[in-house]
Amino acid sequence: MPKTVPSSHDNPETSSTRRTVLALLSLLFLPWSLQVFAAGDATFLFAWGLVNTNPLSVTTLPDFLFVYTRGLPEYILAWPLSVAFYAAAVASAAVGWRVDREDPRVTGGLLVLVGIAQLRLAWGFSLQPGRIAWPIGTVAVLAVAWWYYWPRVRTMRRS
Template sequence: MPDRTDRASFVVLLLLVAIPWSVQTFSRGGGTTFVFAWGLFNTAPPNATYIWDFFFVYTQGLPGYIYAWPLSVCCYLGAVVSGFVGLVFGREDPRVTGGLLVVAGVAQLSLARDFSVQPYRTAWPLGTFAFLVVAWWLYWPAAKRRFQQVWS
């Protein structure tokens, strides 16, 4: 029987879009920035910037580490598509879904690390933790079975 994502697992996968993937704080009165899949929310002054606008309208000459954000979004969307295929068609390779979540988590860790080396800034990679927990909790058992089938 092929592995597949059930409804509850798919809902958990979708809920990752609702949590901030990174929380960036500025110690010199700059407030806090919450990085989501869809964009940024700044607290000082309160405003939201969608990811499309951030990359294609408002910003030029971005530092290289910022590109970890859209990479993690693409990996997350790939995991959602893989989970959806598993839910609807019953055909999913959990190594793909879980692997994409792990790559998205590593990309978010890279973003937070490189943001934090700048003076007066700190980033908390909540998305890394969330992606790794979901990959381990939902997809690792099935992926482990698949690995064992291949190597036995």
């Protein structure tokens, strides 16, 4: 009888599952950073863009990068960098789920880089007078990395 190799659908310890990919994609709906201003206004920064509360407006990441970036501080570049790391992590997880070819150290490491970049962004915003930024994305991304990838990395280290 031929020996069958389990796919990621059979063994979630080898590659990402559909649940893992959905957990990563759910991060698109969570603000990665919440900036609160002394006047009570707020800006919600997502992977895809930002939402201002006063006036209520939406700016997509491409518009922000190619229209509004002239003269902005360097710490803001952590935002598109974190989105690039995030896109690579989602791609890695999707390949792991569909093709069963994934190194959880790579996907998990990319998520950690997303978290670090978002923490840098929130820290840079918080240094501005009359503003504080909460790194919601850092906490969420690191939680996903810890929950879905750290056990698999630990298992790899033992074998």
